[in-house]
Amino acid sequence: MGFYKGKTLKAKNGENVTIRSASKDDAKHLIDLGKAIAAEKIYTMTDVDEIPSDLSEEIKWIEKYSSNTNNLLLVAETDNKLVGVCDFEAGSRRRISHTGRLGLGVAKEFRGLGIGEFLLTTVIEWATDxxxxxxxxxxxxxxxxxxxxxxxxxxxxxxxxxxxxxxxxEKKYVDSILMALFVKK
Ligand SMILES: CC(C)(COP(=O)(O)OP(=O)(O)OC[C@H]1O[C@@H](n2cnc3c(N)ncnc32)[C@H](O)[C@@H]1OP(=O)(O)O)[C@@H](O)C(=O)NCCC(=O)NCCS
Structure with a gap:
């Protein structure tokens, strides 16, 4: 199972932020966070109505990460509120299972506090090990x-x-930049 037990760090505003693996109890909060970020309509591939409202669907999504040792779904929590999410999903075929794709999002009111960096650093540490x-x-x-x-x-x-x-x-396309990090020396 792709799992990170958790650690607590201090954000730039002095609040404690816990980075840990998501569990199915986070489903409702993850839906709310995903919808809030998607509603900004910039920088995400997902539209608001593509995020499930149904808890059981979201739990299935969470289990896709928790049931596979090559995947990881992290959340950032402060004061019992989910304020950030980072997912990594490895390739499902043998020849691409050494690599995978990650996504990252932090709630608008909590940006610029170091939370994105906490999440990303944690995925990098997990992947390195x-x-x-x-x-x-x-x-x-x-x-x-x-x-x-x-x-x-x-x-x-x-x-x-x-x-x-x-x-x-029909008139608005956006180019993407592909970025990557090799985690093994
Ligand atoms: C991108 C995102 C995840 C960053 O999260 P965050 O918590 O705001 O980032 P951090 O506070 O950890 O910032 C880390 C670094 O990002 C850079 N950064 C932060 N705010 C910035 C800004 N306004 N302009 C330029 N760089 C900035 C800085 O280098 C900062 O490092 P520093 O603190 O040493 O200066 C967040 O802005 C977000 O969720 N945006 C909307 C969704 C999105 O764009 N997701 C990424 C899809 S690929």
Whole structure:
């Protein structure tokens, strides 16, 4: 099972933030967080109505991570509130199981406090210690400067541009940047 037992860190506003694996008890809060971030309508691939409202569907999504040792679903919690999420899903076929894709999101009111960095650092530590994971990949909207700065700060390197990767409307496409980090020396 992809599991991280948890650690508590201090955010830049002085609040304690716990980074831990998600459990099915987090389902409702994860739905709320996912919908709030998607409702901003920038920098995410998912639209609000694509996030399940149904708890059992969300629990299945959480179990996809907790039931597979190559996957990890982390949450950031402060004062009993979920304020951040980071997921990593490894390739499901043998030849791509050494690599996988991660996603990251922090609630708007809690950005700039170091929480994104806590989540990302934790995934990197977990992957570095993992038996088989060698490479973390992600895509980021080409104009998402905040996220790109964070990824570069933690060692991710640009590997290419995916043209017209995201389609917001008939007239609006966005290119993505593919970034990756090799975690084994
Ligand atoms: C991208 C995101 C996850 C970053 O999370 P965060 O908690 O705000 O990031 P942190 O506070 O940990 O910031 C870490 C670093 O990012 C950079 N950063 C933060 N805010 C920034 C800003 N406004 N402009 C440029 N860089 C910024 C800085 O390098 C910062 O490091 P520093 O504190 O040493 O200066 C968050 O902004 C978010 O959820 N955005 C919406 C969804 C999204 O874009 N997800 C990523 C999809 S690929």
């Amino acid at each position: 993992h038996n088989t994971i060698e490479k973390l990949c992600l895509t980021v909207h080409h104009d998402n400067d905040r996220a790109k700065v964070l990824y570069e700060k933690l060692g991710f390197v640009e590997e290419g541009i995916i043209k017209r990767d995201i389609k917001y409307s």
